[in-house]
Amino acid sequence: MSAAAPAAAPTAGLRVLERFRRHRLAMFGAVTIATLTLACFLGPFLLPFDDTYIDIMQRFAAPFGGAHILGTDELGRDMLARILMGGRVSLLVGFVAMAIGMAVGILVGAVAGYYGGLVGTALMRFVDAVLCFPAIFLLLALAALVEPGLTSITLLIAATAWMDVARIVEGQIRSLRERDFAVAAEVLGATDRYIILRELVPNAVAPIVVAATLNVARAILLESYVSFLGYGIQPPVPSWGNMLNNAQIYLTSAPWLAILPGIAITLAVTSFNFLGDGLRDALDPRMDGR
Amino acid sequence: MTERPILEVRDLRKWFPLGSSLFSRHRQQVKAVDGISFSMRRGEILSLVGESGSGKTTVGRTVLRLTAPTSGSITFDGQDITRLSRRQLRPLRRRMQLVFQDPFASLNPRMTVERIVSTPLIIHDEPGGIAARRAKVEAALQLVGLLPHHATRYPHELSGGQRQRVGIARALILRPDFLVADEPVSALDVSIQAQVVNLLLELKDLLGLTILFVAHDLAVVGHISDRIAVMYLGRLVEVAETRVLFARPRHPYTEALLSAAPIPDPTVERQRIILAGDIPSPIDPPPxxxxxxxxxYATEACRAAVPPLREVAPGHLSACIRDDIALQAPRHGALTAPSKETCRCRLRSTGYRVTIACPRPSTSSSSAPASSASAPPTNW
Known part of the structure; x- marks a missing residue:
């Protein structure tokens, strides 16, 4: 597919799509994420079992053995329903935490990069300071102080996820603002807000999108950690992390309780990482013509 | 000369502080522009010439108040803009614009040509809906010789000359009075340079522009400017009308610049003045x-005091104390101000303009170079 004749030059967007489609792992990631998301948000409506329905006669049913396709847990709850409902929670936390982290990171990074000087230095040193804490300990320390729940865990994860975006954006904006097109906007009388939002940030969109995808993966993983350690999403609401927590004691007798949410986490996280890699390559015009 | 100058610059200084260390009390300063005065009358093209590091770009940008001057004053059309804030400058931005050296860097790569050219309309909240805006963009593109279908292109899909035309269209869409052209053709192929220069000349006549043309190339400058100001290390060393400057330079630096400019006639024998070394550092200029x-020609007296820029002939300023030396002027007509013998034509199909310099009848034609070599200077 090198039919990019100069006469009918495809638009930049089409070329990005073309490069992305050639990236097999990224396509796999995109398809998996789409499937997972659809399954998690639509699947539970189609299943005969609710995720909190207790089928006491069918405790520890093995997968592929009866009415419960993926088996049941120690209380006789349907594993498939719980995986899908847990997926809702995990994906939701992942996406929302990413969105909040992005917004904060872009804001801080853009302001620091554009104004520089004292403001920029202060902001970026603060970012460095926050970055010094290992995210997981910061998260656990904070989680011990606030009441665990969907909202609080999302905010906590977002609070540990905005710094790297801020650094990426700061670097991008700092170099972009010296470029002549930023000066051109200034000669035209544009306000700072216009220059940052309309001229500069769109040029930094590629690294931002890549960081965003990788951040979703990270947020899902963090949510699993914290829930696994018991500080995150509280039972009976399922999440992939707290399902793993439950599964620990039955690891030898009912291994599927650990394996199934494990697979779900692995699949989601690797898919997002592949997607991020693929986007990184696709958004880089130098990858054209390979 | 009762008319008010459109731009008046008095004793402009722009010093950039160098990064200071924690222990040194005295910050060193880069004296990029160190006391420059000039004024421009409406409709004039003044060229600012100098080698790299002479501060000419800084003058252009400071005059537009992209940076605040260290001292001095800038008066634009009777209004002192030296200390105006960005907000106060905003209405003036419609009237003063900038064309950049690198047309690619000055266009946002994420935007189509239409979006780029309409940016000034958006920023200044021009009345009229999308249709009106589109019509204005199309008119602006037509003005600079681009076709309507270029509007949907991205900058990287255009050639260098087309990109510079887009830059000019953006600068002119709000119909400014005053344009700073910061080496607008230096980044272009020689074959494209003439097109863009002629475009600027045509637009100047059409729109009544006043242009401050920053350049390092005397050959281009001689073609378009009414007056030339030569800069060296942050100061003006000579200001004169183009013809006068080329015919009778009064500063040794101008003489050296003129001798370095290429003359498209291999038979002309001339002495090139090769300047030794580099331009001195503006951090620590020589005394x-x-x-x-x-x-x-330097003597002891030259190193004693900074020579002032003084009038050596009506309208001709020079900052050299040695009146006793006779400086050479180029002996051939290649470096000329625009003469009547230049014909311009426009190729209808492409919209490109072509300039052909026709030899004067008094000199022999180009087919007989032997005689033209010995011809007396017949430039004016």
Whole structure:
């Protein structure tokens, strides 16, 4: 597919799509994420079992053995329903935490990069300071102080996820603002807000999108950690992390309780990482013509 | 000369502080522009010429108040803009614009040509809906010789000359009075340079522009400017009408610049003045005349005090104290101001303009170069 004749030059967007489609792992990631998301948000409506329905006669049913396709847990709850409902929670936390982290990171990074000087230095040193804490300990320390729940865990994860975006954006904006097109906007009388939002940030969109995808993966993983350690999403609401927590004691007798949410986490996280890699390559015009 | 100058610059200084260390009390300063005065009358093209590091770009940008001057004053059309804030400058931005050296860097790569050219309309909240805006963009593109279908292109899909035309269209869409052209053709192929220069000339006549043309190339400058100001190390060393400057330079630096400009006639014998060394550092300029370190006429007196820019003939300023020396002027007509013998034509199909310089009847035609070599200077 090198039919990019100069006469009918495809638009930049089409070329990005073309490069992305050639990236097999990224396509796999995109398809998996789409499937997972659809399954998690639509699947539970189609299943005969609710995720909190207790089928006491069918405790520890093995997968592929009866009415419960993926088996049941120690209380006789349907594993498939719980995986899908847990997926809702995990994906939701992942996406929302990413969105909040992005917004904060872009804001801080853009302001620091554009104004520089004292403001920029202060902001970026603060970012460095926050970055010094290992995210997981910061998260656990904070989680011990606030009441665990969907909202609080999302905010906590977002609070540990905005710094790297801020650094990426700061670097991008700092170099972009010296470029002549930023000066051109200034000669035209544009306000700072216009220059940052309309001229500069769109040029930094590629690294931002890549960081965003990788951040979703990270947020899902963090949510699993914290829930696994018991500080995150509280039972009976399922999440992939707290399902793993439950599964620990039955690891030898009912291994599927650990394996199934494990697979779900692995699949989601690797898919997002592949997607991020693929986007990184696709958004880089130098990858054209390979 | 009762008319008010459109731009008046008095004793402009722009010093950039160098990064200071924690222990040194005295910050060193880069004196990029160190006391420059000039004024421009409406409809004039003044060229600012100098080698890299002479501060000419800084003058252009400071005059537009992209940076605040260290001292001095800038008066634009009777209004002192030296200390105006960005908000106060905003209404003036419609009237003063900038064309950049690198047309690619000055266009946002994420935007289509239409979006780029309409940016000034958006920023200044021009009345009219999308249709009106589109019509204005199309008119602006047509003005600079681009076709309507270029509007949907991205900058990287255009050639260098087309990109510079887009830059000019953006600068002119709000119909400014005053344009700073910061080496607008230096980044272009020689074959494209003439097109863009002629475009600027045509637009100047059409729209009544006043242009401050920053350049390092005397050949281009001679073609378009009414007056030329030569800069060296942050100061003006000579200001004169183009013809006068080319015919009778009064500063040794101008003489050296003129001798370095190419003349498209291999049979002309001439002495090139090769300047030794580099331009001195603007952090620590030499005492007295800044050019004295490279000047072949320099004397002890030159190093004693900074020579003032003074009038050596009506309208001709020079900052050299040596009136006793006779400086050479180029002996051939290649470096000329625009003469009547230049014909311009426009190729209808492509919209490109072509300039052909026709030889004067008094000199022999180009087919007989032997005689033209000995022809007396017949430039004016």
């Amino acid at each position: 007295g005349c800044a050019f004295s370190t490279r000047c072949r």
